[in-house]
Structure formats: C-alpha cells, structure tokens
Amino acid sequence: MESLGTPSFIEWRNIQLNKCLRGGIYIKKGDKIIIAIVLILGLSMGGYFLYGLPPMEDGYVIINVDGTIIDKIPVFSDVEETVYHDFIFGEHEHVGTLEIIGNRVRMLPMPTDICPEGICSDTGFISGMFQNIVCMPNKIHVYLDIDGI
Structure with missing residues (x-):
C-alpha cells in the first residue's frame, strides 16, 4: 500500500525503530539544555570543592x-x-x-x-x-x- 502524506502511527514507529536499531540516538533540544545545565552545575561544584576552598590556616x-x-x-x-x-x-x-x-x-x-x-x-x-x-x-x-x- 502506497502512503501519500503523513505516515500512520505504525509506519512512523517502524521508521523510528529502524533508526534506533541502526545506532541513531535522537536527543531533542530540551534534552540538550537539561544535559548542559546538569554538566555546568556538576563541574562548577566539583571545581569549587577542588580549587575554590582556601587551605586551612x-x-x-x-x-x-x-x-x-x-x-x-x-x-x-x-x-x-x-x-x-x-x-x-x-x-x-x-x-x-x-x-x-x-x-x-x-x-x-x-x-x-x-x-x-x-x-x-x-x-x-x-x-x-x-x-x-x-x-x-x-x-x-x-x-x-x-x-x-
């Protein structure tokens, strides 16, 4: 059956499944923003504890x-x-x-x-x-x- 226009849910799911099986990981823009925020916070806290604390007198x-x-x-x-x-x-x-x-x-x-x-x-x-x-x-x-x- 030839599909014209928008694929059905089953066709869309099969396309996505095939892409994932080929090794493609899809990250949306919101996911990238959350990952960036978590990385920045983690690195800044780690840097503070390693280098930001003054030596004890x-x-x-x-x-x-x-x-x-x-x-x-x-x-x-x-x-x-x-x-x-x-x-x-x-x-x-x-x-x-x-x-x-x-x-x-x-x-x-x-x-x-x-x-x-x-x-x-x-x-x-x-x-x-x-x-x-x-x-x-x-x-x-x-x-x-x-x-x-």
Whole structure:
C-alpha cells in the first residue's frame, strides 16, 4: 500500500525503530539544555570543592583507625618545618607515619604486606577541609579539621 502524506502511527514507529536499531540516538533540544545545565552545575561544584576552598590556616590532623580517633595533632600554617608522626594500628602490630609540613599532611608508604595497593600514600598531601587520606585495608582515615572533633 502506497502512503501519500503523513505516515500512520505504525509506519512512523517502524521508521523510528529502524533508526534506533541502526545506532541513531535522537536527543531533542530540551534534552540538550537539561544535559548542559546538569554538566555546568556538576563541574562548577566539583571545581569549587577542588580549587575554590582556601587551605586551612590552623587546626588539627585527626587520625581515625577503625572508627576510633587515636590521635589529634595540631598544625599551624606559619610553621614550615617537617615533622614525622608515627601512629600504631592493627592490634599494636603495625606503625604508620605521617609527614606534616606546616598545614599539609601526607601518609608515607607502608610495606606492601600491610597496605598492598598503597593508595593512601599515593594520595599525596592534603591541606584543606574535605580532603582525606584513606587506607581501606587497615581502616585508617586521616583528615584535617579546625576544631579537632
């Protein structure tokens, strides 16, 4: 049957189905606007948390092992000497070391039998709120806080 003019619903559906099966994805103008708004908001919020927050002036390094705070170390932004702080974890069997320079903190590498992937030491220095050093195999969480809580 030859179709003149507007296709019927079934013909239109078959045309659209064939286009989709060939790999065509059709995005309308409204969809593009919504996607653009979500991307802009997401990137701006991520950029704010990564680069917009100023480094913390003075505060504490909090060492949390298995949900328990085991140490609070005061840090000061005007002190530029390097301090190494050892802490014990894992039923008093292992020692971890933090390097503190002013208000910047990092975890030094541990042996691979204790921390197999070394992600905690690969994190590098943290210097502001909302930045963390986490070692999942040993349940260690190191972060900076203003009031030491």
